[in-house]
Amino acid sequence: MQIAVTIFLTDETVAPTVLARELEQRGFAGLYLPEHTHIPVERTTPYPAGGELPREYGRTLDPFVALGQAAAVTERLGLGTGITLVAQHDPIGLAKQVATLDHLSGGRFTLGLGFGWNVEEAADHGVVDWRGRRDLVRDRMALMRALWSEEPVAHQGPFGSVRASLAFPKPVQKPRGPVAGPRTLVGGAAGPKLFAHIAEYADGWLPIGGRGLAESLPVLRAAWADAGRDPAALQVVPYAVLPTPGKLAHYADLGIEEVVVQLPAAGEAEVLRALDGFAAFLGA
Template sequence: MRIGVTMFTTDLAMPVPALARAAEERGFASLYVPEHTHIPISRRTPPPAGQAELPEEYKRTLDPLVALSFAAAVTERLLVGTGILLVAQRDPIVTAKAIATLDRLSGGRAVIGIGFGWNVEEIENHGVPYGSRRAVTRDHMLAMRALWRDEVASFDGFEASWSWPKPISAPPVYVGGAAGPKLFAHVAEYADGWMPIGGKGIKAALPALREACEKAGRPMAKVIPFGTLLTREKLDYYARLGVEEVVAALPSASSGEVLAKLDEYARLI
């Protein structure tokens, strides 16, 4: 089983190049970083995990694709991924080119974890009604896949166009979020797998995910427990479910605190 890590990369946390090098040196397979374009101060939307206050790192998150380019530049094998990219908030043409460039320059190491978003005002500031974010995400992903795949690509919203570079191979796309028929329909249609945030409820959800994939006439999607606090017991449990990759959560903190957690997780590799 491969073990990756994820951290809220910010201007105050351990620098991305140092984190990437440390992860690769310790045998981790992947590094994922999240996205928030901005956080409106109104706080109409409560924090996602029920906290009394929104954690500081949400306000300070680096751009994920720029951050991952620095991670890729100082490593040779480490997969560099978004976890998660807020696709509905992004222009698909520009984002497709940025991801293809990252994949090309990294030697095919880009991985794209995507999500629909939870912060109502953040999404609406991008001109996307909150209730439309899933449909917009789907449209943007299908457009991006066309731009990565086709020599002359077209989709609703843009005319037949050239767009290079193409990725070395289409970056795998994983959809993050809680289990359910709507999410699994998205996974089955245009993604390679599911990223259950925190890793809970996987066993109970697998039959529904398998059914959605069979209905779409495609192989079973991969499952990557994401942002979990890793233990040997969890690894053994995920292995019994056939999970091939687990992504462990790191604190958004100073180098000393992050390296201590990396060393703790490295003993499980």
Template sequence: MRLGITMFATDRTMPPHELAVAAEERGFASLYLPEHTHIPVARTTPPPTGADTLPEEYARTLDPLVALAAAAVPTRTLTLGTGVLLAAQREPLVTAKAVATLDRISGGRVVLGVGYGWNREEAADHGVDWPLRRARVREAVLAMRELWTRDEAVFEGEYASFAPSWSWPKPAGPVPVLLGGAPGPTLFAHVAEYGDGWMPIGGAGVREALPALRAACEAAGRPMARVVPFGTVPTHAKLEYYAGLGVDEVVLRVPGGGRDEVLPVLDRYAAEHLGR
């Protein structure tokens, strides 16, 4: 089973290119970085962590695609993922170009983790009507896939549209899309329609959700989607549990910090779970 890492990369943490090199050297398979464009000071949306105060790292998050481009240059095998990209808040023509460029630069190592967001105020500043965010994400991903795969791409949707267009570069290969979120009929219908996998945040409830995900994929005439538990704090028992469910990759949570805080965690994870 592949093990990756995720960290809230900010202007105060270990730089992403250094983190990527350290991860690859220790045998980790992937690096995923999150996204927030900004955090409105006045907010009624409660923090997703359940804490009273939102951690400062949310407001200091690096742009994930720029940070992953820096991580691509000094690495050779590391999968470079977003965990998660907030597609409803992005213009798909520009984002498709950025993702395709990153995939070209990295030699086809990009995985696009996509989420629907939790911060109503952040989404509102991007003109996103909160109840419609899932529909916007769907169209954004479908529109980007058109641009990635068609020499002459066209898309007509309610939230994204463009006339027949040329857009290069194309990605080096297919860009897998993993959808993050809590299990349920709506999410699994989206995974089956336009995703390649499910990224359960924290990984709770995976076993109970698998039959519903499998049924959604079968109804869509597709093979079973990948399941990539994300932001996991690892134990031997937990990783064995995931392996027994057929999970082929788990993304481990690394605390945001400088080299002195991050490298000992990477060393411990590698020693305990990768035999390094």
């Protein structure tokens, strides 16, 4: 089983270059970074985990800039977002960022995408129909796929359009069924709408914590099969996991091949100690 990590990199934590080098040298599979552009002070949306919102949420580095630094100092380390808030981006600009990072890293990028939880943050980006944001993301993914196509393709959707265009560089990773662009994993809680999105335009699921997978995986696999997707191609990557030997063995029994473990949002010394603790799981 491959072990990747996620961390809230901020202006107060270990630097991306230092962490990326350490991960590659130690044999970790990848580095996934979250995204928050800002956290409005006047916020009524509760923190999903309960309690006060941790300090790092308001200090998060831009994941694409940080992953660009990580790509420049590594050769094999996977690079991903966990997650990109697609609804908060101009899709033409985001398509360029994604393709550029995949190109410069030699095809090592995973686009982890999600729908967000912070209503106020999204509203500042013009997301006014909170309940409709999943359909907005679906349309923006279709627009980006048009720009990633080998030949110029136009897109006209309910939320945006783009003319048939010259748009280079292209992602290194080649199309896989209906999926164009880099490896794409969708985050979110289990449910029929989420699973329909995954089957339509993604390579798999990025479930936070990984609870309840024994019950939800058969439902996802059924939705995947109903969409005519290759059963062997579905990828499920539990995210922000606090690992134990028993938990990883359970994931392995479910056919899961990659897990993303959670690092503390801390300085170099504390992060390296955490990596030392995770070392026992490498190659497990």
